[in-house]
Amino acid sequence: MRKRIRTDKAPAAIGPYSQGIAAAGLVFVAGQIPIDPATGAFVEGGIEAQTERVLRNIKAILEEAGSSMDSIVKTTVYLADLSEFDAMNKVYGRYFEGSEPPARATVQVSRLPKGALVEIDAVAIA
Numbered sequence: 001m002r003k004r005i006r007t008d009k010a011p012a013a014i015g016p017y018s019q020g021i022a023a024a025g026l027v028f029v030a031g032q033i034p035i036d037p038a039t040g041a042f043v044e045g046g047i048e049a050q051t052e053r054v055l056r057n058i059k060a061i062l063e064e065a066g067s068s069m070d071s072i073v074k075t076t077v078y079l080a081d082l083s084e085f086d087a088m089n090k091v092y093g094r095y096f097e098g099s100e101p102p103a104r105a106t107v108q109v110s111r112l113p114k115g116a117l118v119e120i121d122a123v124a125i126a
Contacts, residue, residue: 079107
């Protein structure tokens with residue numbers, strides 16, 4: 001069974017994809033960029049502000065699916081500039097304090113949608 005996850009508390013998909021899909025006991029969260037769902041606007045600020053918004057979007061999708069940040073088993077972080085890893089990691093770490101952090105890959109990419117500095121996708125237990 002496959003179920004589409006959709007919430008107004010995260011930005012609407014900007015292409016032919018779903019915010020998330022629940023299947024086989026897992027929730028697959030599409031890559032999130034720093035768009036504020038309330039305004040539809042791109043978040044102003046540097047890597048810290050953008051990472052915060054991305055993680056809030058992921059959290060909202062997971063909660064809509066009946067899951068949580070503590071249930072994430074794997075993330076992939078895409079950075080436009082790997083030199084911003086430490087600043088991103090500081091914000092990212094706050095979301096997993098007191099829990100066992102998920103497995104993660106972090107890569108630098110040549111470009112992200114809408115000029116984002118960071119994009120993160122996630123897989124969590126449903």
